[in-house]
Every structure is written in structure tokens, then in C-alpha cells.
Amino acid sequence: MIKKFWEKIKEYDKIANIGDIGRRVIANNGFDGILTAMGIIMGSFFGKVTEPKFIITAGLGASIAMGVSGAWGSYLTEKAERNKEIKELEKALMKKMHNTLVRKAHNHAILIITLLDGLSPFLASFIVLIPFFIFSSAIIMYSYVSSIILAFVLLILLGGFLGRVSRESMFKYALNMVFAGIICMILTTLIGFI
Amino acid sequence: MGRIRLIVLDVLKPYEPSILKLSSMLSDLKGIDGVDITVYEMDSKVENVKITIQGKDIQFIEVKRVIDENGGSIHSIDKVSSGSELIAEASTHQDSNA
Numbered sequence: 001m002i003k004k005f006w007e008k009i010k011e012y013d014k015i016a017n018i019g020d021i022g023r024r025v026i027a028n029n030g031f032d033g034i035l036t037a038m039g040i041i042m043g044s045f046f047g048k049v050t051e052p053k054f055i056i057t058a059g060l061g062a063s064i065a066m067g068v069s070g071a072w073g074s075y076l077t078e079k080a081e082r083n084k085e086i087k088e089l090e091k092a093l094m095k096k097m098h099n100t101l102v103r104k105a106h107n108h109a110i111l112i113i114t115l116l117d118g119l120s121p122f123l124a125s126f127i128v129l130i131p132f133f134i135f136s137s138a139i140i141m142y143s144y145v146s147s148i149i150l151a152f153v154l155l156i157l158l159g160g161f162l163g164r165v166s167r168e169s170m171f172k173y174a175l176n177m178v179f180a181g182i183i184c185m186i187l188t189t190l191i192g193f194i
Numbered sequence: 195m196g197r198i199r200l201i202v203l204d205v206l207k208p209y210e211p212s213i214l215k216l217s218s219m220l221s222d223l224k225g226i227d228g229v230d231i232t233v234y235e236m237d238s239k240v241e242n243v244k245i246t247i248q249g250k251d252i253q254f255i256e257v258k259r260v261i262d263e264n265g266g267s268i269h270s271i272d273k274v275s276s277g278s279e280l281i282a283e284a285s286t287h288q289d290s291n292a
Contacts, residue, residue, distance in 0.1 A: 015210040089208055092239045093267050100265040101211050 015105035016082070018112055025113055026120045027162055029070050031177070033124030034158070035184050036062050038151045041128070041144060042188035050140050052132040059132070063125040071118025078113050082106040124154060148185075155181045197225075198252040199280050202273035203245045207266035213243060216264050223260065225251035244272070248280075 013019045037059055044055045086097050086106060097103045131146040159174030166173070207216070213231040221229045226249035235242035243266075247257060261268060275281065 011211070011215070014212075089239055089265070092237065093206055093208065093265065095267045097265055099263070101263055102208055102265040105210075 009108075011101070012105035012108045015102055016109035018105075018109045021109070021113055022116050023165055025070075025074065025116045027158060027165075029066070029117055029120040030124040030154075030158055031180075032070075033063065033066055033121030033126075034128055034151050034154050035180065036066060036121070037125035037128035038148065038181060038184050039188055040125075041147050041151075042185060043191055045144050046189070046192035051137050052135065052140060052143060055132050055143075056129060059125060059129040063122045063129075066125065067118045067122035070121050071114050074117035075110065075114040078110045082110060127154060152178060152181055196276040197250065197278075198254060198274060198276045199250070200246070200248050200273070200275035201252055201254065201257070201271065203247075203257075203261075204269040204272055205243050205245055205261055205266045206240055206269055207243060207261070207264060208240055211264045216245075216261070216266070219260050219264070220245070220247060220257060223253065223256050225249045225253055226257075242269075 009018075040059050040062055041055065044058070049055055086103060089102065090097050128147055128151045131143040131150065132140075135143040135146075155177040156174045159177035160170040162177075163170030163173035207213075213233065217229050217231045220226060226247055228248045230246040232244045232246075233241050234244055245261075258268060
């Protein structure tokens, strides 16, 4: 059954190009999620927030907002683009495409990409915030440090993933991601001087 | 009723699902022994193909369903052979050169 399901997904992917767009969405929005969480953590650090609850609330709020925004935007744009594609095909074939594999593949593509677009920033920022669930306010410094380390680990993994997709140097892409994280940290450190 | 043994169709279809998929789906149908699909014209989004199907008992409704499901549209039925055995097309005066 799983094999059959997987074959179906592969078939839909071939028709509706789900894999390529899905990878782009995961990388782009996952990156957004990590940097946003980093921003919240750095901002909280310089704002001398010592209560994990506040950081968790702010972080989760931002994660949910990013998830909803990603999913909603993606659903509407994917739907519009794919409907346009189907209409062009209908015009060329002079027939309606209801109940065809093409229509089904595009419908699945809309659903999968919407989910990926919504879940990737949410999960990425949620993972970065995990230490704040673990350590108490007495040792909040551990949470700050481990969250930032976790964010960099995720950035390296994401860079590695992109390097693998592009069949170029995983190290180069990971380094680029880490550099973006450092820039984010430097800029948010400036908040400390306000 | 005589069983359809051979049918040749002129079909317009999108590039995807590919002819590999369509051919495999058609040959999976009951009563079909072999399928040949030849592309003879390509457009920016669609392609014209000639589908030749041979079998012991071809169910045209099923063939049409599979083609429809794959987004194809049957333009014409160009040849049909039916009966207990396949017979060759007879040559007539119209076929010979004057």
C-alpha cells in the first residue's frame, strides 16, 4: 500500500513538478523560520527577558503567523498558477480536464506545497525554540546559547541540503547559510545599543 | 458480437502523463496483448500520437476511459479489425498506381 502511494506521488510529481517547488519552499521558508526565531531570541536577550514563557509565546506566535502566511499565500498563488496551466492545456486539447490524472496531480501539488509552505517555517522556528521549553528561568542563559547553536546547526543542515540538491559543494552552501545567521546576529546585536 | 482484435487511434494528449505511462496503463487492460504508441507531431503543450492496440478482446470503452483519464482526446478511429482472427487489409484498384 505504501509502495502504491509512493508510486502515485512520484507520478503526480512528474506531471505537476511537486519535488522541485517543494524543495524550494522548504529551503526558503525553513530559512525564514530559523532567522525569525534567531531574531526573537537575540531581541529577547538584549531586552533582558529572563522568563522562558515570554520567549516561547513570542516565538510560537511568530511561528504560527509565518506558517499561516506561508500556507495561505502559497495556496492562492499555486492555485492560480496551476489553474492557468490547466486552462491553457484545455484550450490546446479542446476538452475539459476534470477527472484526469493531470487535474488530480495539480490538485495534490497545491495541497502538498501549501502544507510544506506552512509547516517548514513553523517547524524550523519551533525547533530553534525547544531549549526554552527545557531549561528553567534560573538557567535561561543555557536556553539562549543552545537555541543559537541549534539555529546554526539547522542553517548548516539546510545549506547541506541545498548543496546536495544543486550537486555543488555542500560546505559552500552551509557556509553561506552560516554567514546569513552571523549577519542576522550582528544586526540584532545593534538592538542592544538602543 | 465479434470481438475487436486490432484498433488504431489518432489521439491528442498532453506531454505528461508520458507515452510510457499511457502505454503501460493500456496494456494492463483485460483483453489487450500489445500496445504501440508513436508520436508523430509535437506542439508546445501537447502531442499527436498514433495508438495501435492488439488483443483478443479489446474493450473500446475501457481504452477510451484510460485515454480520457490521462488527459488525451481521441480525434479519430483510423482502423479496426475484429473477428476470430486478424486479416490483412485487401488491396484494391484504388490502391494501385494508374
